[in-house]
Amino acid sequence: MNEIARREILPVGGVDTVSTAWWGMACLIATEAILFVYLIFSYVYLGSQQAGPWPPSGPPSLKLAIPNTVILIASSFLLGWGVLPFKRRHDKRRLVLALAGTIGLGAIFITIQGFEWASKPFVFSTNAYTSAFFILTGVHMAHVAVGVLILIMLLIWTLMGRFDGPHHEHLPLGALYWHFVDVVWLAVFTTAYLVPQFK
Amino acid sequence: MVTQAETIDSPEGRKLLSLWETAPGLYGWLASVDHKSIGIRYLCTAFFFLIIGGIEALVMRVQLAQPDLKVLSPDAYNQLFSMHGTTMMFLYALPMLSGFSNYLWPLMLGSRDMAFPRLNALSYWVFLLAGIFLYVSFPIGQAPNGGWFAYVPNTSLPYDPGINMDVYALGLIFLGVSTVVGSANFIVTLLRCRAPGMSVNRLPIIVWGTFTASAANLLAVPAVSLACAMLWLDRRYGTHFFEVSGGGQPLLWQHLFWIFGHPWVYALVLPAMGIVSDALPVFCRRPLVGYTLVAISTVATMILGFGVWVHHMFATGLPVMSLSFFSAASFVIAVPSAIGVFCWIATIWTGKLQFKTPFLFFAGFVMLFVIGGVSGFMTASVALDWQLTDSYFIVAHLHYVLLGINVFPVVGGIYYWFPKMSGKMLDERLGRWTFWTMFIGFNVAFFPMHVTGLMGMPRRVYTYPAEMGVGWLNLISSIGAFVFAIGVLLFLINIAKGLKSGAPAGNNPWDAPTLEWATTSPPPVYNFATIPQVASRYPLWEDRLKESDERSIIGDLARDGMVLDKGKETIGVTPLDAEPNVVLKMPGDSILPFLLALGMTALFFGLLAHVIWLTALGVVCEIVILALWLTPKPHVAEEEVEVYE
Numbered sequence: 001m002n003e004i005a006r007r008e009i010l011p012v013g014g015v016d017t018v019s020t021a022w023w024g025m026a027c028l029i030a031t032e033a034i035l036f037v038y039l040i041f042s043y044v045y046l047g048s049q050q051a052g053p054w055p056p057s058g059p060p061s062l063k064l065a066i067p068n069t070v071i072l073i074a075s076s077f078l079l080g081w082g083v084l085p086f087k088r089r090h091d092k093r094r095l096v097l098a099l100a101g102t103i104g105l106g107a108i109f110i111t112i113q114g115f116e117w118a119s120k121p122f123v124f125s126t127n128a129y130t131s132a133f134f135i136l137t138g139v140h141m142a143h144v145a146v147g148v149l150i151l152i153m154l155l156i157w158t159l160m161g162r163f164d165g166p167h168h169e170h171l172p173l174g175a176l177y178w179h180f181v182d183v184v185w186l187a188v189f190t191t192a193y194l195v196p197q198f199k
Numbered sequence: 200m201v202t203q204a205e206t207i208d209s210p211e212g213r214k215l216l217s218l219w220e221t222a223p224g225l226y227g228w229l230a231s232v233d234h235k236s237i238g239i240r241y242l243c244t245a246f247f248f249l250i251i252g253g254i255e256a257l258v259m260r261v262q263l264a265q266p267d268l269k270v271l272s273p274d275a276y277n278q279l280f281s282m283h284g285t286t287m288m289f290l291y292a293l294p295m296l297s298g299f300s301n302y303l304w305p306l307m308l309g310s311r312d313m314a315f316p317r318l319n320a321l322s323y324w325v326f327l328l329a330g331i332f333l334y335v336s337f338p339i340g341q342a343p344n345g346g347w348f349a350y351v352p353n354t355s356l357p358y359d360p361g362i363n364m365d366v367y368a369l370g371l372i373f374l375g376v377s378t379v380v381g382s383a384n385f386i387v388t389l390l391r392c393r394a395p396g397m398s399v400n401r402l403p404i405i406v407w408g409t410f411t412a413s414a415a416n417l418l419a420v421p422a423v424s425l426a427c428a429m430l431w432l433d434r435r436y437g438t439h440f441f442e443v444s445g446g447g448q449p450l451l452w453q454h455l456f457w458i459f460g461h462p463w464v465y466a467l468v469l470p471a472m473g474i475v476s477d478a479l480p481v482f483c484r485r486p487l488v489g490y491t492l493v494a495i496s497t498v499a500t501m502i503l504g505f506g507v508w509v510h511h512m513f514a515t516g517l518p519v520m521s522l523s524f525f526s527a528a529s530f531v532i533a534v535p536s537a538i539g540v541f542c543w544i545a546t547i548w549t550g551k552l553q554f555k556t557p558f559l560f561f562a563g564f565v566m567l568f569v570i571g572g573v574s575g576f577m578t579a580s581v582a583l584d585w586q587l588t589d590s591y592f593i594v595a596h597l598h599y600v601l602l603g604i605n606v607f608p609v610v611g612g613i614y615y616w617f618p619k620m621s622g623k624m625l626d627e628r629l630g631r632w633t634f635w636t637m638f639i640g641f642n643v644a645f646f647p648m649h650v651t652g653l654m655g656m657p658r659r660v661y662t663y664p665a666e667m668g669v670g671w672l673n674l675i676s677s678i679g680a681f682v683f684a685i686g687v688l689l690f691l692i693n694i695a696k697g698l699k700s701g702a703p704a705g706n707n708p709w710d711a712p713t714l715e716w717a718t719t720s721p722p723p724v725y726n727f728a729t730i731p732q733v734a735s736r737y738p739l740w741e742d743r744l745k746e747s748d749e750r751s752i753i754g755d756l757a758r759d760g761m762v763l764d765k766g767k768e769t770i771g772v773t774p775l776d777a778e779p780n781v782v783l784k785m786p787g788d789s790i791l792p793f794l795l796a797l798g799m800t801a802l803f804f805g806l807l808a809h810v811i812w813l814t815a816l817g818v819v820c821e822i823v824i825l826a827l828w829l830t831p832k833p834h835v836a837e838e839e840v841e842v843y844e
Contacts, residue, residue, distance in 0.1 A: 046447065
């Protein structure tokens with residue numbers, strides 16, 4: 001039997017890029033991001049192949065879409081306000097406030113988007129444009145819903161005291177996903193709402 | 200020096216065993232997260248699907264053996280060729296390679312498991328259940344019938360009203376989950392779960408191959424999942440993605456499918472080429488010629504592979520400018536492939552050859568790859584492709600590529616690693632018979648198809664008139680197909696014989712250089728009693744190659760290296776240089792992956808049968824299981840790691 005030559009102190013699990021979970025989340029975000037690239041590609045491709053105007057029913061109204069965009073982006077800042085400093089100062093109240101607030105803003109976004117969809121003069125199956133529009137915004141909305149579920153779980157775990165110990169990698173990873181969902185909205189919003197205004 | 204067996208029997212070995220062992224019984228079987236059992240399950244399941252797909256092919260070859268036969272109805276023939284393609288492309292070719300990589304990676308990389316063992320189990324269960332899902336409508340004669348690439352409008356509702364293509368569309372989305380989570384696992388495992396010192400320039404080539412394929416899958420699979428979702432929505436909810444009267448575009452399907460499809464083809468071959476690059480040199484008694492070139496061309500092939508998808512669409516009336524670009528890209532991709540071929544030939548040329556069964560399969564692969572590569576190069580030319588596309592020439596090309604580059608290395612790879620997996624050798628004499636039967640059968644079956652195609656026989660047609668004059672060629676192909684099938688049968692007999700009465704293999708029967716051969720055969724559940732320290736590309740050949748004075752520490756034998764027995768744990772390293780920087784706690788047995796896969800099955804069956812409550816039940820299950828899966832568990836912040844020397 002050999003002798004112990006040396007001892008090293010290593011972190012267990014690790015935080016940020018030292019943990020494997022961070023890389024797992026990076027893979028998830030990569031594959032989801034490329035999904036949106038394909039969605040936008042499909043939307044643009046169908047538009048580019050149209051004989052008539054695109055969208056055929058005229059540019060979509062920005063009346064609800066702009067405030068909704070502001071709400072979603074604001075939610076990202078609110079979440080960052082709560083999660084970012086948590087690593088250094090365990091300010092649990094601020095974290096709970098931020099999580100609850102972000103969940104609220106996410107729910108408002110989904111509700112407003114629901115109203116906007118309902119006010120459209122067309123449905124999913126009307127034509128190629130409506131199909132492309134609803135699948136693009138619909139897949140994004142599904143991601144917002146998943147993001148809200150993640151934040152709810154984080155809130156529950158925070159309240160249960162699961163992050164009182166030295167490990168709270170779940171928080172920045174959940175937040176990363178939420179920021180991703182918000183950044184993707186900017187691409188979706190630009191493609192489906194802004195660009196058609198300039199035609 | 201302490202031997203392997205003594206390590207296993209020592210108190211330290213028993214401690215590790217108690218930490219790592221899977222629970223006995225049915226629960227343990229369903230809950231195992233051991234990469235070795237998952238790897239073997241992948242291999243067996245994928246081989247089972249190979250046999251199913253093979254039987255479908257044989258039935259088609261009976262139908263095609265002579266002109267105007269009526270063995271199969273046109274509709275049955277459509278279902279058979281569609282399921283043959285779908286099975287081979289999705290349920291055999293990639294899962295088979297995932298099986299190899301799952302089994303081998305942690306052993307080759309000097310780790311104790313994959314980065315996410317439960318995700319690994321999930322990836323297997325979803326693969327199995329999605330495979331069953333794709334076959335669910337087969338018994339009622341409603342299997343997918345639009346070919347493996349399912350072109351619209353042929354597959355849209357008015358022309359294909361059954362549930363056939365719904366099964367295909369939903370089945371591929373379902374299977375995509377398995378592929379994507381498996382790929383993410385490979386990527387993170389490579390980046391983080393290696394032995395200290397296993398830097399990127401020391402990785403076995405199969406690791407490069409699977410890593411490249413996984414990165415590509417991560418970026419390519421969403422394209423086909425989206426296309427399938429659109430197809431299903433078009434069919435069942437009246438959307439207009441592909442349907443012209445509502446402003447849709449049939450070509451959108453082809454773009455999305457082939458943006459996925461071509462990288463996918465490379466994902467099916469790069470890990471298999473990796474098998475050859477790692478195992479062929481062992482039988483040439485020398486390191487691979489041009490390791491760096493082969494590694495770079497592996498990655499380069501994949502990068503170029505994302506820019507050639509339109510060569511599947513040369514005959515769809517796209518602008519000449521676009522055709523020229525994609526034609527040029529398709530020519531360029533021959534360069535990295537040729538680099539690989541020259542490296543293998545140079546390895547054989549300059550080696551001291553041992554004509555064992557695996558060598559025969561690998562050398563056979565080189566030849567078949569050259570033939571398949573040349574016919575691919577021919578079809579990269581737009582003008583020639585217009586003559587050849589949709590003919591049997593393409594059938595010949597794609598089978599040379601896929602059987603040549605996937606099946607032959609896979610069977611050779613099983614001959615090579617079976618001793619490690621089972622501790623027993625396969626029969627060498629029967630192995631040679633297997634090779635020659637398969638090799639001759641394959642060429643007799645597929646080489647004539649080049650001519651059949653040039654004579655004008657279209658693919659995917661259930662029969663042909665005698666006046667075409669291709670009856671004799673088809674008969675030869677049919678005979679060859681059955682000879683090939685006999686070869687596969689001989690292989691299975693050899694496996695059965697080997698498991699029952701194979702000679703004991705020992706740790707390293709081929710005197711191979713890589714880390715997996717340092718453990719016992721089969722390896723203990725924890726792989727390495729201590730974490731190895733890698734000092735070169737060929738840890739077990741260092742005394743012979745004398746590239747430097749440094750020597751690798753091979754985990755088990757003398758209990759050198761890191762101990763890591765304060766729980767089920769392994770070491771995490773920095774992505775490029777493999778410096779240890781974190782202790783990774785590994786999950787124990789878990790039933791959650793299996794349950795998650797079951798929930799997903801409920802969801803997809805609900806969608807297929809339009810049963811809302813079943814879909815909703817599936818979704819709720821998924822949410823609850825994922826919440827349980829991801830629940831944070833308390834553990835210490837840091838740990839003292841002892842290193843023996």
